[in-house]
Amino acid sequence: MAMRLKDIASHAGVSISTVSRVLNGEPGPSEETVLQVRKAIESSGYLSKRLAVRKKQPKRDGIKTGNIGLVQLYEGNRSHAELYVELLRGACAALSSEGINVIVGQANAMSDLPPAILNRNVDGLLLLGSPVRGGEMETFLGTYTSVWLTSHNPNGEDDAVLAGNEKVGRVAAEYLVEGGHKNLAFINPDVDHAVFCRRGDAFMFAAQQKKVKVEMHGGKCYELDEKGLPNFGHLEAKLKPVFERMMNKKNRPTGFFIPNDLITAISYRILQSLGIQIGKDIEVISFGHELTYLAGLSPRPAMIDSGAELIGRRGVEQLLWRLCNPDQDRTVEVAIDPHIVPSETRREVGIKNYV
Known part of the structure; x- marks a missing residue:
């Protein structure tokens, strides 16, 4: 029969709540009690990872509450749940290894922030999503030490860890040029989107350095529904006329960089409706590596992770x-x-020359 908390408590001569505190590394039990509980677990052969005794983490400078907040601001990442989950996975694993709790929240307004953040029971914040645009929430969040995990750092005063947008554009251009493409195109679904524009500018610059022609296409294609989704x-x-104009040209592009996997999935649908054979007539490289959008595409495009x-x-x-290091006055961007x-085509047939 499996050993239960009740049995461990009885064997150690303590209460169930004391066993729980010891197993979760919570303060309260004396060193002698902690040893009693550990011996009871060892002698019982109880090996559940869930109840493994945690070692106490040494205190770190700057950590007082033992909590860090991770907040998704507004609805910016609702259409990119896969990326959000991976960000969350990485952050939670790193915080857990340091013995720090994570308080996760999603906020469209000040009142949406988790109570632990509102009550200043966190030491710092990890922020992602759309920037805060004025008002009391911007002022309040600005009182915390924060690091942004997206490019939407509104004032540039906080540290940030980002996908290297300039390098994303450069490697996309290099990949397509290496594949033999002489005419390239960048599809920008939102010309006011700073991240898309940075990727596109770097893409164009890198291609021009290789003496390859680049066309920039797009516009204001985004419209959000009542749930904040595109x-x-x-x-x-909005995108179909853009592709129709491109594909009816004599010297039409054969290498496409699309800076968002959702847009890539929609673009496949449009291109195939126009009779374009992806992988034969053209090649696509897409940013995000979100298989939620790309898994069903055939052939799958090249993906930038x-x-x-x-x-x-x-x-x-x-x-x-x-x-x-709160006194370090230089902002850090990683x-x-x-x-x-x-792409599946590149993996199967290798590099080919596109006319």
Whole structure:
């Protein structure tokens, strides 16, 4: 029969709540009591990882409450749940290894913030999503030591750990040029989106350095529904004329960089409706590595992996460093190198020359 908390408590001569405190590394039990509980667990052969005794973590400078907040601001990442989960996974793993609790929240307004953050029961914040645009929430969050895990750092005064957007654009151009493409295109679904523009500018610059022609296409294609998600029908209706104009040209592009996997999925649908054979007539490289959008595409495009889990982990490291070094007055921005997963066509037939 499996050993239960009740049995361990009886064997150690303590209460069930005391056993729970010992197992979770909580303060209260004396050293003698902790040893009694540990001996009871060892003698019982109780090996559940869930009830493994945690070693006490040494105190760190700047950590007083033992809590860090991770807050998704507004609805910016609702259409990128896969990336958000990877960021969260990395951050939670890094904080757990340091013996620090994570308080997760999603906030559209001040009242949405978790009570622990409102009551100043966290030592610092990891922030992601759309920037705070004025008002009391911006003022309040500005009183915390924070690290941004996206490029939407509104004032540039906080540290940030990001996907290296300039390098993303450069590696996308290099990949397509290496594949033999002479005419490239960048598809920007939102010309006011700073991140897309930075990736596109770097893409164009890198391609021009290789003496390759680049076209920049797009516009204001985004329209959010009542849940804060992109209106897919609106996106497709706005993007279709863009592709129609491109694909009817004599010297049409054959290599496409699309800076968002959701847009890539919609673009496949449009291109195939126009009779374009992806992998034969054109090649696509997409940013995000979100298989939620790309798994069903055939052939799958080349994918740029942002390293979301590593961004989460590195964000924790940077926040802990900043909490320990509050007098360092220089802002730190860490860029994680992108990694390319080649397209299915490239993996199967290798590099080919596109006319």
